[in-house]
Amino acid sequence: xxxxxxxxxxxxxxxxxxxxxxxxxxxxxxxxxxxxxxxxxxxxxxxxxxxxxxxxxxxxxxxxxxxxxxxxxxxxxxxxxxxxxxxxxxxxxxxxxxxxxxxxxxxxxxxxxxxxxxxxxxxxxxxxxxxxxxxxxxxxxxxxxxxxxxxxxxxxxxxxxxxxxxxxxxxxxxxxxxxxxxxxxxxxxxxxxxxxxxxxxxxxxxxxxxxxxxxxxxxxxxxxxxxxxxxxxxxxxxxxxxxxxxxxxxxxxxxxxxxxxxxxxxxxxxxxxxxxxxxxxxxxxxxxxxxxxxxxxxxxxxxxxxxxxxxxxxxxxxxxxxxxxxxxxxxxxxxxxxxxxxxxxxxxxxxxxxxxxxxxxxxxxxxxxxxxxxxxxxxxxxxxxxxxxxxxxxxxxxxxxxxxxxxxxxxxxxxxxxxxxxxxxxxxx
Numbered sequence: 001x002x003x004x005x006x007x008x009x010x011x012x013x014x015x016x017x018x019x020x021x022x023x024x025x026x027x028x029x030x031x032x033x034x035x036x037x038x039x040x041x042x043x044x045x046x047x048x049x050x051x052x053x054x055x056x057x058x059x060x061x062x063x064x065x066x067x068x069x070x071x072x073x074x075x076x077x078x079x080x081x082x083x084x085x086x087x088x089x090x091x092x093x094x095x096x097x098x099x100x101x102x103x104x105x106x107x108x109x110x111x112x113x114x115x116x117x118x119x120x121x122x123x124x125x126x127x128x129x130x131x132x133x134x135x136x137x138x139x140x141x142x143x144x145x146x147x148x149x150x151x152x153x154x155x156x157x158x159x160x161x162x163x164x165x166x167x168x169x170x171x172x173x174x175x176x177x178x179x180x181x182x183x184x185x186x187x188x189x190x191x192x193x194x195x196x197x198x199x200x201x202x203x204x205x206x207x208x209x210x211x212x213x214x215x216x217x218x219x220x221x222x223x224x225x226x227x228x229x230x231x232x233x234x235x236x237x238x239x240x241x242x243x244x245x246x247x248x249x250x251x252x253x254x255x256x257x258x259x260x261x262x263x264x265x266x267x268x269x270x271x272x273x274x275x276x277x278x279x280x281x282x283x284x285x286x287x288x289x290x291x292x293x294x295x296x297x298x299x300x301x302x303x304x305x306x307x308x309x310x311x312x313x314x315x316x317x318x319x320x321x322x323x324x325x326x327x328x329x330x331x332x333x334x335x336x337x338x339x340x341x342x343x344x345x346x347x348x349x350x351x352x353x354x355x356x357x358x359x360x361x362x363x364x365x366x367x368x369x370x371x372x373x374x375x376x377x378x379x380x381x382x383x384x385x386x387x388x389x390x391x392x393x394x395x396x397x398x399x400x401x402x403x404x405x406x407x408x409x410x411x412x413x414x415x416x417x418x419x420x421x422x423x424x425x426x427x428x429x
Contacts, residue, residue: 036069036429037068037428037429038069038085038426039065039066039427042063044062044422044423045062046059046061047418048416048417052416054415054417058094060094062090064088064424065087066085066086070082077113078111079110085102086101086103100128104126105124106125108120108122115162116162117159118160120156120158123154124152125153128149130146131144131145139328140362140381141327141328141330148180148182150181150182151179154175157172157174158172166213167214168211169209169210171208171210172208174205175206177204178204182195183197183234184198194238195234199331199332202233202254203230205229206226208224218267219265219266221263221264222262222263223262224261226260227258227260228257228259229257237251238251240332240371240373253288253289253293253334254334254335258284258285261281261303262278264277264278272311272312273309274309279305280302282302282326285298299326303324303325304325306323307321316346316347316348317346318346320343321340322339322341329364331369331374332370336366337364338362339361339364342358343357343359344357354388355387355389358385358386359383377409379408379409379410381408382406384405387400395427395428397427399424400424403420405418
């Protein structure tokens with residue numbers, strides 16, 4: 001783990017959640033105070049604590065503890081927010097690996113040079129063994145739970161300019177870094193089962209440029225281009241071990257650059273109901289792929305990203321979105337084409353009682369296998385969570401919730417179902 005921590009270069013601060021069980025974070029801080037403290041204690045039951053296939057589940061009761069600190073610095077033209085959360089879960093039913101630890105950091109910096117020019121910096125840093133926490137907010141690239149930790153750092157720098165009342169533009173830079181603490185020497189048979197480091201250690205760069213034209217006060221037309229560059233980090237070749245495979249395979253065969261070209265629209269139907277849609281094409285080129293791999297070195301596919309948000313009451317809102325794009329995967333293919341649908345719904349039932357529901361549906365198709373064994377294979381991943389929270393006073397609340405994960409895969413040995421129920425208390429100061 002020391003190797004993983006050191007490899008990031010910098011540690012940013014913050015907190016990030018995935019399902020309804022893990023939603024508290026920076027958004028729950030009191031921005032009127034500079035410092036805030038938060039913590040939680042939960043008891044839970046996990047029907048499949050190792051995300052094992054049906055028939056080999058490890059059922060377990062357990063105890064979870066969470067503690068964190070946040071900081072806000074609002075100035076005239078600048079806002080700085082930071083938060084760190086540490087989590088520890090203990091599983092009585094596991095013979096080995098009885099504890100899981102999670103570190104989550106978040107950092108946000110907003111600065112307005114004037115009414116027309118603004119810059120935003122965000123950084124999210126996570127160390128965890130839970131895949132839905134590692135890839136929160138996007139495609140889960142490795143849906144099975146890890147037996148070792150993984151690190152993900154995501155940084156975004158965006159500059160927005162409004163040149164005239166109607167014409168504006170944004171330009172940015174995004175960097176995402178993955179480091180899995182499972183090397184080739186850590187797996188039982190690296191010939192037929194490459195490690196997660198060999199398959200998923202990578203650095204992703206993204207440079208978006210977008211032009212914005214205000215058609216009317218409610219509607220903005222968009223045209224944009226994004227350049228993506230992905231470099232895989234591991235240097236250890238691996239074998240697929242199947243007939244027709246171009247063994248040995250190098251991790252950098254998956255290095256690629258991608259061009260996204262799209263147009264779109266943002267529209268405010270009312271001050272509470274907003275929608276955005278971007279659609280176009282993505283052209284992906286695999287820059288290190290040799291002829292012996294016997295797969296196409298270029299792919300063209302649709303690019304779609306849309307969402308609708310509705311704030312229907314104070315403290316009550318719903319967000320629904322859809323995304324289609326290529327994504328990384330932990331299988332021995334170049335990548336996957338993935339459709340992603342996500343829903344987040346928060347409803348304030350009373351002044352003291354609120355409910356949160358989250359759902360993500362992910363469907364991936366694998367069409368660029370190195371041996372042909374995974375061609376036309378698909379898998380569907382459902383992630384569901386619901387949480388009820390009752391505020392006892394301004395500092396203390398109690399909560400109860402349920403999470404459900406279901407992976408249905410055409411690839412043997414991957415499918416599993418997981419139910420997690422929990423009850424606990426949360427404190428914020």
